[in-house]
Amino acid sequence: xxxxxxxxxxxxxxxxxxxxxxxxxxxxxxxxxxxxxxxxxxxxxxxxxxxxxxxxxxxxxxxxxxxxxxxxxxxxxxxxxxxxxxxxxxxxxxxxxxxxxxxxxxxxxxxxxxxxxxxxxxxxxxxxxxxxxxxxxxxxxxxxxxxxxxxxxxxxxxxxxxxxxxxxxxxxxxxxxxxxxxxxxxxxxxxxxxxxxxxxxxxxxxxxxxxxxxxxxxxxxxxxxxxxxxxxxxxxxxxxxxxxxxxxxxxxxxxxxxxxxxxxxxxxxxxxxxxxxxxxxxxxxxxxxxxxxxxxxxxxxxxxxxxxxxxxxxxxxxxxxxxxxxxxxxxxxxxxxxxxxxxxxxxxxxxxxxxxxxxxxxxxxxxxxxxxxxxxxxxxxxx
Amino acid sequence: xxxxxxxxxxxxxxxxxxxxxxxxxxxxxxxxxxxxxxxxxxxxxxxxxxxxxxxxxxxxxxxxxxxxxxxxxxxxxxxxxxxxxxxxxxxxxxxxxxxxxxxxxxxxxxxxxxxxxxxxxxxxxxxxxxxxxxxxxxxxxxxxxxxxxxxxxxxxxxxxxxxxxxxxxxxxxxxxxxxxxxxxxxxxxxxxxxxxxxxxxxxxxxxxxxxxxxxxxxxxxxxxxxxxxxxxxxxxxxxxxxxxxxxxxxxxxxxxxxxxxxxxxxxxxxxxxxxxxxxxxxxxxxxxxxxxxxxxxxxxxxxxxxxxxxxxxxxxxxxxxxxxxxxxxxxxxxxxxxxxxxxxxxxxxxxxxxxxxxxxxxxxxxxxxxxxxxxx
Numbered sequence: 142x143x144x145x146x147x148x149x150x151x152x153x154x155x156x157x158x159x160x161x162x163x164x165x166x167x168x169x170x171x172x173x174x175x176x177x178x179x180x181x182x183x184x185x186x187x188x189x190x191x192x193x194x195x196x197x198x199x200x201x202x203x204x205x206x207x208x209x210x211x212x213x214x215x216x217x218x219x220x221x222x223x224x225x226x227x228x229x230x231x232x233x234x235x236x237x238x239x240x241x242x243x244x245x246x247x248x249x250x251x252x253x254x255x256x257x258x259x260x261x262x263x264x265x266x267x268x269x270x271x272x273x274x275x276x277x278x279x280x281x282x283x284x285x286x287x288x289x290x291x292x293x294x295x296x297x298x299x300x301x302x303x304x305x306x307x308x309x310x311x312x313x314x315x316x317x318x319x320x321x322x323x324x325x326x327x328x329x330x331x332x333x334x335x336x337x338x339x340x341x342x343x344x345x346x347x348x349x350x351x352x353x354x355x356x357x358x359x360x361x362x363x364x365x366x367x368x369x370x371x372x373x374x375x376x377x378x379x380x381x382x383x384x385x386x387x388x389x390x391x392x393x394x395x396x397x398x399x400x401x402x403x404x405x406x407x408x409x410x411x412x413x414x415x416x417x418x419x420x421x422x423x424x425x426x427x428x429x430x431x432x433x434x435x436x437x438x439x440x441x442x443x444x445x446x447x448x449x450x451x452x453x454x455x456x457x458x459x460x461x462x463x464x465x466x467x468x469x470x471x472x473x474x475x476x477x478x479x480x481x482x483x484x485x486x487x488x489x490x491x492x493x494x495x496x497x498x499x500x501x502x503x504x505x506x507x508x509x510x511x512x513x514x515x516x517x518x519x520x521x522x523x524x
Numbered sequence: 525x526x527x528x529x530x531x532x533x534x535x536x537x538x539x540x541x542x543x544x545x546x547x548x549x550x551x552x553x554x555x556x557x558x559x560x561x562x563x564x565x566x567x568x569x570x571x572x573x574x575x576x577x578x579x580x581x582x583x584x585x586x587x588x589x590x591x592x593x594x595x596x597x598x599x600x601x602x603x604x605x606x607x608x609x610x611x612x613x614x615x616x617x618x619x620x621x622x623x624x625x626x627x628x629x630x631x632x633x634x635x636x637x638x639x640x641x642x643x644x645x646x647x648x649x650x651x652x653x654x655x656x657x658x659x660x661x662x663x664x665x666x667x668x669x670x671x672x673x674x675x676x677x678x679x680x681x682x683x684x685x686x687x688x689x690x691x692x693x694x695x696x697x698x699x700x701x702x703x704x705x706x707x708x709x710x711x712x713x714x715x716x717x718x719x720x721x722x723x724x725x726x727x728x729x730x731x732x733x734x735x736x737x738x739x740x741x742x743x744x745x746x747x748x749x750x751x752x753x754x755x756x757x758x759x760x761x762x763x764x765x766x767x768x769x770x771x772x773x774x775x776x777x778x779x780x781x782x783x784x785x786x787x788x789x790x791x792x793x794x795x796x797x798x799x800x801x802x803x804x805x806x807x808x809x810x811x812x813x814x815x816x817x818x819x820x821x822x823x824x825x826x827x828x829x830x831x832x833x834x835x836x837x838x839x840x841x842x843x844x845x846x847x848x849x850x851x852x853x854x855x856x857x858x859x860x861x862x863x864x865x866x867x868x869x870x871x872x873x874x875x876x877x878x879x880x881x882x883x884x885x886x887x888x889x890x891x892x893x894x895x896x897x898x899x900x
Contacts, residue, residue, distance in 0.1 A: 278822025
């Protein structure tokens with residue numbers, strides 16, 4: 142299924158002029174690479190004929206660090222993988238260790254976790270809308286519209302966990318502390334403002350003719366291609382495939398919750414954007430259900446945990462639906478208080494590996510927004 | 525007193541003094557345009573904008589200018605020295621020369637040229653030379669891309685720009701900007717020629733590299749475009765050229781389409797009112813440009829070219845033809861205005877419906893907000 146060109150097709154008659162391809166280095170310091178990502182584009186005029194991504198500028202050895210620390214100590218590092226949605230990563234790590242050691246989580250803690258993870262998802266998607274709008278060229282207006290809602294969510298997280306981006310709020314067997322008193326009211330206020338923020342994005346980007354012109358029919362991906370390239374999450378759902386780990390392999394309390402899986406039609410950039418819009422809305426719906434159904438009191442941390450968590454020979458693979466796709470952890474324990482191996486399958490890394498297939502043949506400006514539509518977070522790509 | 529009569533001493537000294545006044549005013553206006561742009565964009569983006577330097581941040585422009593003047597003037601090693609160093613001037617001077625012909629008020633201007641309109645649009649094209657020099661001489665691939673994009677874009681959009689101006693010149697029967705203004709004493713030409721104004725405004729945005737046509741200077745793609753390698757004074761000359769061009773074009777549009785200093789009540793209420801009219805109209809145009817910049821995303825280069833060559837140029841030729849028929853047969857101006865307004869509404873409506881119809885956006889919007897409905 143590869144679209145990698147073997148020979149170059151010349152679009153224009155050269156008429157005796159020799160034209161050469163030019164290679165442009167985009168990044169690691171470039172406003173459109175969302176961090177320290179670098180790609181070398183080979184261009185024929187404005188058309189991209191080759192693209193070579195380089196990653197690893199933010200590699201921190203997460204997996205190795207985790208092998209060398211106590212189960213509870215590694216939490217903070219896992220926050221910093223997908224740093225736009227720290228709670229989702231924490232949640233995945235905690236669930237992996239719980240699955241490894243067979244630890245129960247109190248009911249209320251599960252609800253709190255889902256609320257926090259879905260808030261993180263909204264947070265990450267708003268960052269996407271903002272940054273993607275800036276990539277397409279809205280002069281930072283979309284960026285700051287996105288930040289407004291993000292700030293409110295961050296404030297809420299600070300009230301709950303004491304920190305904004307890297308809360309380290311989850312614990313193995315529950316969460317650190319109970320919610321503050323006025324949480325439900327505050328959370329509903331934030332959700333209302335999120336809905337208003339989504340409407341603002343409808344006005345600013347979704348209904349904008351130029352935006353539609355730019356994004357529609359750009360780099361369409363079929364479901365087969367998506368599966369072959371290892372796309373997951375919104376990237377795969379945009380192709381029309383209903384694949385969401387929260388439904389396909391449910392974890393936590395997701396089986397009890399009602400929500401739709403939004404899918405696109407042809408997997409183009411516009412569909413990827415719209416799927417994320419719809420997903421943010423579904424996340425609001427999930428949180429509202431959780432707030433309604435949550436047990437009003439109860440334990441939030443399993444009280445029967447030992448002081449030092451030791452896990453005998455065990456092995457597990459845990460799949461969660463991260464904000465960028467399938468955020469899965471393969472964990473092995475061989476006794477002691479440290480894991481033997483913690484392998485992260487980071488979704489943005491896998492989606493990014495399909496960048497070349499999606500970019501070749503488009504224009505330079507398109508390459509930028511295709512990269513933006515993958516919604517990479519370099520902390521997760523480089524681990 | 526006639527326009528060209530020496531005001532200060534003999535005619536050479538007079539010209540130099542008038543030029544100096546224009547330069548001073550221009551510098552001041554540009555400084556406050558940058559401030560104004562940051563404030564307007566700030567308001568659109570729900571921020572405050574500059575407010576630390578002076579009352580309400582009013583001295584921000586001066587602080588920026590001082591900072592830019594004191595910065596090091598860097599030149600990349602593989603840059604073509606003279607081309608690189610002269611490019612900012614080549615980009616700036618043509619823009620400045622436009623100001624020479626513009627009538628700010630009755631008998632207020634540097635020179636009253638009888639071919640003023642012609643002079644303006646012949647000078648406009650020279651700006652490209654400076655930008656190409658910067659693009660090719662910088663020795664940077666981003667600058668090269670930006671420069672070539674700018675050249676392609678500006679050469680294309682020059683055509684509808686000039687034709688829309690010619691449509692007005694046909695009606696006016698003169699190229700003299702002062703006479704064009706005087707003819708608009710009772711009604712500005714935008715009422716008779718709205719389509720020409722729409723075309724002119726669109727092409728003007730493209731000529732000025734303003735959003736949504738800011739492709740040559742796109743930050744997220746070529747991160748600055750042709751002036752990416754410049755710093756300090758030379759960089760600020762590019763900015764000066766950009767903002768001066770904005771102002772000059774806006775005054776030009778105000779003069780040709782919005783009635784300049786003559787409408788309304790221009791000839792009766794004296795020069796103060798006239799000056800106010802010109803400046804207010806130009807600032808209204810500048811504000812709308814800033815507004816567009818804050819809210820609209822960027823086009824792609826091929827879409828931009830298609831829009832020009834497959835849309836604007838044909839429409840502007842048709843416009844010229846319709847004007848010709850009306851003038852030849854001596855049909856009344858009111859009918860011409862009606863035809864033009866109908867065409868303008870159809871044109872804008874076509875662009876709008878085309879975008880919305882082909883996008884399926886209207887299907888998406890609305891469905892995803894309804895939680896029970898099947899999502900897209």
